[in-house]
Each structure stands twice: as C-alpha cells, then as structure tokens.
Amino acid sequence: MRVAVLDDYQGVALKLVDWGTLPGVTVVPFRDHVHDPDLLVARLQGYDAVMRIRERTEFPRSVLERLPDLKLFLATGMRNARSLDLEAADDLGITVCTTNALHQTTVEVTWALIFELMRNLPAETESLRAGGWQVGLGRGLAGKTLGIVGLGNMGIPVAKIGQVLGMNVVAWSANLTPERTAPHDVTCVTKDELFATSDVITLHLPHSDTTEGTVGARELGLMKPRSVIVNTARPALWDEAALYAALREERIGGAGMDVYMVEPLPDDHPFRHLRNVVATPHIGFVTEENFEIFYRQTHENLRAYLDGSPINVISGSRPFLPDSQVAQQMHAQKLASSKRA
Template identity: 60%
Template sequence: MRIALLDDYQNVALSCAPWGNLPPECQVVAFADHEKDEDRLVARLADFDAVGRVRERTLFPRRVLERLPRLKLLLATGLRNDRSIDLPAAADLGITVCSTTSHSFPTVEVTWAMILSLFRGIHHEVASVRNGGWQVQLGSAVRGKTLGILGLGTMGIPVAQVGQAFGMKLIAWSPNLTQHRAGPHGVEAVSKEELFARSDAITIHMPESERSVGVVGAPEIARMKKSAFLINTSRMPLIDEDAMIAALRAGRIGGAGLDVYNDEPLPRDHPYRHLPNVLATPHIGYVIRENYELYYGETVENIQAFLAGRPIRVLGPDGKIRT
C-alpha cells in the first residue's frame, strides 16, 4: 500500500506517529506543499492507495474522487469532514473514509490570544520593538468590557469561562439559545441585533452549515461599535467577507482577528496580509503537537484496521463515525 500524507506544512507528519508499526510493504510519502490545482492534485495522487489529510486543507469532491480509481482509503482527521469530502460519492465509489478524534481546546487558546492581542495591540508593539521602536499605541483593558459569543457550545462555553476570569460581561446568541441554557455559564442570552450593538468584541464559535453561512452579514457589521473587534476562529464563510473588508478599510470597526479564510493558504496579495487593523494567523487553531500526535497516531491505527479487514472510525455518508 502506498500512502500519501497531504499538506504537511511543517514537515512533522512522519515524526508525530509510529509509522514503523505498519507492515513493511507500506510506503508513506509526505507532501509539505499544498496543491490547489485539481489536475495536478489528481496526478500527484494517481499512484496512491490511501490518502491522509489534515482537517479540510484539501477538498475531495466527487469529481476528484472519480479520477482516482486506485484510491481505496481516505484518511480524514478531526470531527467535521462532511462539507469537505463528498462522503456519498466515496461510498458509491467503494472508498472507505476513516477519521480521528480531536482536541478542541487549542482553538479556545488561539481565540483568547487574539482577543488579548487586539485589545492591547500586542502584535503592533512586538512589530515596533523588532523594528527598533518602542510604544506606539494606547491599549484597552478587557476587564469590564462586553464579549459577544456567537455559538455557546463546545468552543463558546470555555471561551466564556475565560472571559469570566478576566471580569468581562458575557452575552451570547445562536438560533436556538435560551437564557435557561446560557445562565448556568454566567452568560446572558440576547438577540442577534443586541449582541452586535453591545459587544466590544465578538467571537464566532458556530460550525459551518447551510444555516450558519453568512450569519455575520453587512447589517450585523453595521451595528458594531466603531471600536469593536470581530474574531473568527471558526470558518470564514460564516462572515460576509466583502462587507467585513469594506468595514475594516473604512475604519468602521476596530479590527479583526482571523485564523480561517475562504482561500487557504492565504494568497500573497490578500488584504488581510496588509490591513493594519487585522491580526491574521495561518489557521493554527488546532495546530499543536498534541493534536498532530492524535491525528497521525489514530491514522496509523485506521490503516492497520483497514489492512486487517476490520476498518475503524469509519465515516458514513452523513459524516458520523460508524465504528
């Protein structure tokens, strides 16, 4: 079996798991670059029996899967794969798709790194020191400020817990959120309109779905305070990107902290690389050694189980793990 590992940006995939536990006839090849062109991607993968990917970095729609007749095992990672892999197509083509578990707390940590950096201007101050300067702006405390949370769930609740420790006022909205559910976490459930109008920082923690795409549109951004920050460590399609960029360019909001993008890796000429009120990180929310060891370690287990004829952590057409 020939196994391709895609998008190994840091060249760490082969050191994060016991690949030597696989049978000697297994050949594992890691690719550090990301291939956006579908024709070149298909050409790269044509001679592989199995393909492993990190989260949603490479998409596998039906038209790609149909062009990979040798592919029998697609090794996903993380808990959400149904929007980036055509799972019904994989089932139709006889391709087994297995995934792994994942730690969610690293994204909470990155969210708070962004909130604190935006309020205190840490990224600007660091850049000033590196360039030979000194203090360049007046920051603001988070204590006493209002943090608005879109999605009070697996991510939103621990984000709120940290906000409580910092002495912030916490408000939240999601389509089905009630005060009965929000209250035990020290959070006030409010309307979507009120959240955008009251918050000094807004952080998004909703999964991407048909209902959530565009949940932050031009009307919501227009309600934000001129000093307020918008933080997105979830998925970029949840925001009307054109409306946000226009607001950032015009200084109608204080700034944005972004870890996710519609086009990844982010193009060199993208505004997020140059706008002074944007703190942009390269989708590192889940990128920690503990997660990579989990992803690749369980990937090795998934390959072993597949070769033994008893696949584990198999994703069904609905994206849920069957076994």
C-alpha cells in the first residue's frame, strides 16, 4: 500500500510514528501545498491511501472521482464535512477514518493574538531587535468589553480567560439565548450591540451556509475606531475584502488572524504587510500534542484497515487488496465471464 501524506509543512511525517511496523506500507510525505485540482490529482495517481492534516487540502467529488486507486482516506480531526465530500467517498467506496484532536490549543492562539494587538507587541519586539527601546503605549484588558461571536466549545474557555483578566464579556450568535449564556456569567446581546460596544471581538463559529459572511462591511462599520477583531475559527466567517479596506483606512484598531481564504497565504497578500495586523500561519491546532494524536491514531487506523477491521470510520467500505490478490480477483472475474458466455 502506498500512502501519501499531504501538507507536511514541518517535515515530521516520517518521525512521529514508526511506519515500518506496517509491512508492505510505503509512506510518501509532501511538504508543499497544491492548490490546483489537476495537479493534486496528478500527484496522487497510484496512491492507495491519503493522509490529510486537518482541512489543508480540499477533496470535492470532482477530485475523488479522478482517483481510482484511492481506497482509504486518513483524516485528522472530526471537522471534515465541508472540505471532504463524504457522500462522494461513500458512493465511491472510499473508507474514511479519522482521529481525535485537542481544541484548547486554538484558544491559546486566540489569546496570543489578543495580547499582541492590545499591548502592541510586534512593534515593541521589532524595536528591541533593531537596537531601540519603547515605541508606544499598550492597552490593558481589565475593564474592557470582550465580544464573543459563538459561545461554544471555543467561546466558553475564551470567555473564562477574559473574565479572569477583569473583562466584561458579552456574546452573540444566531441561536444564543440569555438562558444559555447565564451559567457562564456572560451577557447575551444583539449582534449590533456586540460590534458597537466591544473593545475586543473574537470569532468562534463553525463554517456553515448560515455563518458564512457573518462579519461584513456593515459589522465592521459598527466597531469602535480602536477596537480589534480576531479570527482563529474559519476564514469564510468574515469578508476579507471588507476587512482589508477597514484596516487599510484605519477605521478599526487592528485584526488578528490565523485563518485565510487561500492557504498558504500568497507572498504578496496585503495581510502580510499591514501594520495593524497580527497574523499567524494557521497554527491554532499545530502543537506537539495534537500531532502526536494525529499520527498515532492514523497509524492505528491504517493498521486496523489492513487487518480488515477498520476503526474510527465515518464513510466508505472499499477494501484494500495487495497486487497479487487484485490479479487473482481479476482472473476470477474473467473466468466467470467466459463461463457465462
């Protein structure tokens, strides 16, 4: 079995587990990302399995249908429905197995971005490295209002940290109610109130048809001139063009971001160069602990599949047959056809 590991940016695919304990398995990691579907299909010809790190590469039906050798898709993390066509995988008999993931790691990056924005850390560290000293005044968080868009698995711990820091915490989402926010000492507000009154806004919604474009020009226009907004969730939650305009014209205080509509972010993308942006390269889930889970459980999933008893399956049922068995199966089919003739 040939296994392709996609988007191995850190070059760890051959280090975190011992693939040699799976006889007959050849693992080939790719450290670069392929955007073009035709190039992706060309790259994966002849591979029996694909391991994907989170949702870095999309697999719509149009791609899966052009990969006749693909029998096993090794996903990492549970959010796969929008970036991997599970219905197509099921139709094509491609088994999809997945792994667990730690979620609090993204909460940590959320607060790292907030701290950098509010305390002006990029400019201060840049000055120090250049031989300078203090260059500006940061802003404290105590007494400020933290607006959380989506009070779920991510939003709740973000709220708790804000409360520890002395912030007033408010929240909104389409289905959020005061009864649901009260146990967390969070005030449920309207969407407009959140954007108009918050000093720090952070997005923690899943990507769906109803959440796409949650933050557009209108919402950004409601923000206070010095307020900042952070997105470590999904890029489609905000309108990147509207956000860029607001940042370029300094109509808001700044933005922190870990997710982008095109990843890796193009070299000439303006978010790389705006002074009021703090940007990280989608590292919310990128920790030693998460990758240990991804690779260990993927190794277990692959072993179970090869043993004929797949585990952690979310779609598909296509068995793997070594080349010799494929030849035997084809020969048997030919014999059956000749007898019927």
